Amino acid sequence: MILFERFKAGLARTREATLDKLRNLLGLSRWDAAEYEQLEEILISADIGYDTTQQLLKTLMETAGANEIGANLSPGERLRLELNRLLDGDGASPHRFSAAPWVILLVGVNGSGKTTTVGKLAYYFFQQGKRSAVAAADTFRAAAIEQLEVWAGRGRARVIRQAQGADPAAVVFDAYNSVKARGEDVLIVDTAGRLQAKQNLMEELAKIRRVLNRLDASAPHEALLVLDATTGQNGLSQAAGFLRSASITGLIVTKLDGTARGGIVVPIRRQLELPIAFIGLGEAVDDLQPFDAKVYVDALLAI
Amino acid sequence: MLDELTEKFERFVRNLKGQGKLSEANVRDTVREVRRILLEADVSLPAAKSFIDAVTTKALGQQVLTSITPGQQMVKVIYDELAQFLGGASEPVRFGKSPSPILLVGLNGVGKTTTTAKLALYLRKKGRKPLMAAGDVRRPAAAEQLEILGKQLGIPVVRGESSPIKIFEKGYEFARREGLDCILVDTAGRQHIDDELMQELSELQAFVKPPETLLVVDGMTGQDAVKSAQAFSARLEITGLILTKLDGDARGGAALSVRYITGKPIKFIGVGEKTADLEAFHPDRLAGRILGMGDIVGLVEKAQSVVDAEAAEKAAKKLLKREFTLEDFKEQIIQLKKMGPLDSLLAMIPGMKGAMKGIKIDEREMKVVVAIIDSMTPQERRSPRIIDGSRRKRIARGSGTSVQQINRLLNQFEQMQKMMKRFGKRGAPPLGLPRMPF
Helix, strand or coil, X not given: CHHHHHHHHHHHCCCHHXXXXXXXXXXXXXXXXXXXXXXXXXXXXXXXXXXXHHHHHHHHHHHHHHCHHHHHCCHHHHHHHHHHHHHCCCCCCCCCCCCCCEEEEEECCCCCCHHHHHHHHHHHHHHCCCCEEEEEECCCCCCHHHHHHHHHHHCXXXXXXXXXXXXXXXXXXXXXXXXXXXXXXXXXXXXXXXXXXXXXXXXXXXXXXXXXXXXXXXXXXXXXXXXXXXXXXXHHHHHHHHHHHHCCCEEEEECCCCCCCCCCHHHHHHHHCCCEEEEECCCCCCCEEECCHHHHHHHHCCC | CCHHHHHHHHHHHHHHCCCCCCCHHHHHHHHHHHHHHHHHCCCCHHHHHHHHHHHHHHHHCCCCCCCCCHHHHHHHHXXXXXXXXXXXXXXCCCCCCCCEEEEEECCCCCCHHHHHHHHHHHHHHCCCCEEEXXXXXXXXXXHHHHHHHHHHHCCCEECXXXXXXXXXXXXXXXXXXXXXXXXXXXXXXXXXXXXXXXXXXXHHHHHHCCCEEEEEEECCECCHHHHHHHHHXXXXXXXXXXXXXXXXXXXXXXXXXXXXXXCCCEEEEECCCCCCCEEECCHHHHHHHHCCCCCHHHHHHHHHHHCCHHHHHHHHHHHHCCCCCHHHHHHHHHHHHHCCCHHHHHCCCCCHHHHHCCCCCCHHHHHHHHHHHHCCCHHHHHCHHHCCHHHHHHHHHHHCCCHHHHHHHHHHHHHHHHHHHHHHHHCCCCCCCCCCCC
């Protein structure tokens, strides 16, 4: 599987020693304190976070003693099952396209890869025979619209734009009406990067939502947080912040082609119950793939 | 910045207070707590381990002082060690023969292009004549982005060649011709495992031979900070670090990680989206912030850089003599706004962070006050007493507000004047500002 290979390639290039340690650990039939300690380090190094790591360790230690069925499995297998259980039910939400246009709002902090993801997402729909248009609602960053036009072109999507500095909500309003008139299937809204702690900027997102809501009571049909896989524990605060102000429905994790494992999605899934819709694995337009928990966990553990 | 880390330390200091002696168990419990705090703050495992070892050794070897409590003593050990870990005194940018090149490198999306413009502006304020070279030939519109930023700042930009080396050559010629003394080279972001791109970068460095190569690191990075910093310093001669996006609520533990791996000084931190939002890095202040001591020095510096000292003094005198008018009041609000978002400003004051939690400073309210004052005639601004009912209606219409809002502002302004007058009579300077009308 392509995803699996690329994801693994990143890990393989980090350090063979770490990888050997991990393989060795997962192959053991029984773990003692030293092994659990090793596992703690591995999980923390993957950005799964201190609390979630402790929770996982506790679960594993408990099932090791009590559970008869669990006792038949090696600790590595139980870890795999537990991680799968934590991330279960994920994957690309079925794009039902029950409304026309189907509206997707993309949000995230600066530099997480929103504009790139717009192009990849449009291309994903293009391959399914759907026509996309993009609203250039990042009117703040210099040359953001020019960058978007290149990526939208790669994704075969039309761009609806206004000048830099225009009101993002007004751009979205025009874009919706234009897409509606032309009968295109999907409207993807690219927004300016913003840190979740910035109150006024977060209110701007709420305004975009309100405008869409007036045009179609069910829009936006999806609101996805674009999250950089190198993000540490702040990812949880990002997800919580964007959930509050933009009512996000899921995540897109980008830059998983590096060495970062993106483990922060585990606590995000656990605490906020937000599913992961897609993962981004490179700079080519077809590098976006629906999330698969099983494949992700295997790659995470380098199985 | 580093808010959550600071908060945690504060809580943990409270736990330590009231302990009688600095026992071994005491130290052990403390460092375990410190480890948890550091890991939650995204400090990488190896950096956290090394820091904890140092703290344990220091604390155990120490005499129990009678002048302070064991808690305070522990905090002091942690503070000193933290400051030392974060680096010595803040270091300036290194320059060589003019025009001196500065290379900016890093992963995709950390903020290199924005930081290039911020650093150019910073250096110009210090009297340099910078040129920016758009060496990112890969990301769509990266050169356009730098050019737009250059236009906004009035700093020249060279672009348009097919490789970063060619762009640098073009920039070098341009800088010599125009008498510019430094060239900031923006480069394409890359994953550090991309061999081909890392090779291109190391060739660029070999060609440019910059006295300063700055690794730009996203302040929200997790454990991966170690790996990318290792990879970049294995292929390149890194001379310094810039940490970005520290204006949010990221705990910024990456600062400790990259310092630990590279041993290079953190020279700047990015604290906002505006091109002026770059600050020289002060390890002592950062350590102070982490321990909840606030960043008063930073606040004062910020105020000095944007507020016209003479105008402020004049306003203060007027205030005491009760000549302070609505016009002056508006001036004060504008000065305050120049200092940046109010919430980030207040976070710099010790003790404010806890108190401010959950309180939203509505900057639009400030705009409303300015709009109201703008809708008054000069005479009304000087003597608000003449503002009767029909004038109030007119001002409300003009500023898009309601008569109630005008009433509230005028009432509060009057109370403020009264209070000022009392202070003026006593001859003592006012302790803190009275309640502002927003």
